[in-house]
Amino acid sequence: MPQIHAARRARAREMVRALGAGAVLVTARPNVRYLTGLASTNAALLLPADGAGLLATDSRYALAAQRDAPDLELLIERFIEGKLATEAARRGVTVLAFEAQEMTVERHAAMTRDAGVTTVPFGRKIEELRMVKDAEELELLATACRLSSQALADVLPQIRPGLSERTLASLLDYRMTELGADGVAFDTIVASGPNGAIPHHAPTDRPLRRGDLVTMDFGALYQGYHADMTRTVAVGEPAGWQRDVYELVAEAQRTGIEAVEPGAEAGAVDAAAREVIEAAGHAEHFQHGLGHGVGLEIHEAPMLGYGRTGKLADRVPVTVEPGVYLPGKGGVRIEDVLVVTAGGGARILTSTTRELLVL
Numbered sequence: 088m089p090q091i092h093a094a095r096r097a098r099a100r101e102m103v104r105a106l107g108a109g110a111v112l113v114t115a116r117p118n119v120r121y122l123t124g125l126a127s128t129n130a131a132l133l134l135p136a137d138g139a140g141l142l143a144t145d146s147r148y149a150l151a152a153q154r155d156a157p158d159l160e161l162l163i164e165r166f167i168e169g170k171l172a173t174e175a176a177r178r179g180v181t182v183l184a185f186e187a188q189e190m191t192v193e194r195h196a197a198m199t200r201d202a203g204v205t206t207v208p209f210g211r212k213i214e215e216l217r218m219v220k221d222a223e224e225l226e227l228l229a230t231a232c233r234l235s236s237q238a239l240a241d242v243l244p245q246i247r248p249g250l251s252e253r254t255l256a257s258l259l260d261y262r263m264t265e266l267g268a269d270g271v272a273f274d275t276i277v278a279s280g281p282n283g284a285i286p287h288h289a290p291t292d293r294p295l296r297r298g299d300l301v302t303m304d305f306g307a308l309y310q311g312y313h314a315d316m317t318r319t320v321a322v323g324e325p326a327g328w329q330r331d332v333y334e335l336v337a338e339a340q341r342t343g344i345e346a347v348e349p350g351a352e353a354g355a356v357d358a359a360a361r362e363v364i365e366a367a368g369h370a371e372h373f374q375h376g377l378g379h380g381v382g383l384e385i386h387e388a389p390m391l392g393y394g395r396t397g398k399l400a401d402r403v404p405v406t407v408e409p410g411v412y413l414p415g416k417g418g419v420r421i422e423d424v425l426v427v428t429a430g431g432g433a434r435i436l437t438s439t440t441r442e443l444l445v446l
């Protein structure tokens with residue numbers, strides 16, 4: 088993998104030059120990982136416009152850094168940001184770009200106190216680079232999605248009245264890890280009955296009951312890549328309104344998936360699916376965006392939402408996750424991860440059926 092990271096750094100260096108800065112200090116964790124291969128809670132990369140990068144981390148990660156970024160000069164240090172800014176100045180940098188989107192005011196003050204450099208926001212340029220995935224990234228994401236779908240398939244037979252939301256969430260989490268996931272991509276949502284009206288409901292001790300719709304939103308984490316999928320199932324034979332809402336959301340999702348193609352405007356993909364729900368009179372019951380990019384972060388560019396700008400491109404993975412939420416009654420959400428492909432026709436990575444499962 089070092090060659091991949093070196094190629095990414097070469098592209099980032101072009102952006103530093105275009106900005107007219109002498110170097111960029113990359114501090115956002117997923118961006119450091121993307122450019123170096125090192126996963127660390129305390130690492131930063133000083134990347135000069137010309138010349139090799141300098142990776143700093145503390146002693147807890149020294150061996151991992153030597154293993155994952157053998158081609159980079161390494162600095163082992165506890166307080167890395169100030170040290171790297173000072174080092175940049177020592178190497179002749181006068182204007183240092185930094186990632187203002189994640190730098191706190193306090194850290195910025197500490198970073199520049201002794202450094203003697205002028206700082207300028209770099210913008211979300213590495214995040215933009217990260218949007219289009221290479222083949223290896225798509226492979227890792229596909230694995231994360233496969234583990235997630237398999238975990239659901241394995242847990243489905245255990246879903247029955249009496250099982251609590253909390254236990255069901257734990258079963259999914261445990262099974263994903265058992266299948267080979269490094270962990271969960273985010274806190275698993277299990278929302279049953281009326282709780283289904285809360286899009287980001289946190290699981291409770293509420294036992295599942297016959298007649299419930301149960302929404303499960305979960306995903307595996309695999310080598311840094313995040314899966315994200317949602318299925319809503321019925322416990323016992325669903326009522327008419329439950330089937331109607333499910334079919335509506337399923338149709339909105341199909342419409343959204345069809346709109347995902349190279350060159351599609353992010354806002355237009357959202358609008359395509361949203362119109363289906365609006366036409367059924369449920370506009371006010373679908374308030375969140377249609378989807379988002381996934382990769383080294385669970386939510387990353389591009390965001391597919393109302394009024395969002397930017398065009399989809401080949402090899403960009405996104406979620407499509409419409410929902411209808413009826414306060415006091417319940418809700419339905421269906422979510423898949425798909426990849427925009429050059430030939431058109433998105434490739435769906437989460438393979439679980441989108442038909443209503445009656446358990």
Ligand SMILES: [Mn+2]
Nearest residue numbers: 315406408422
């Ligand atoms: Mn999602």
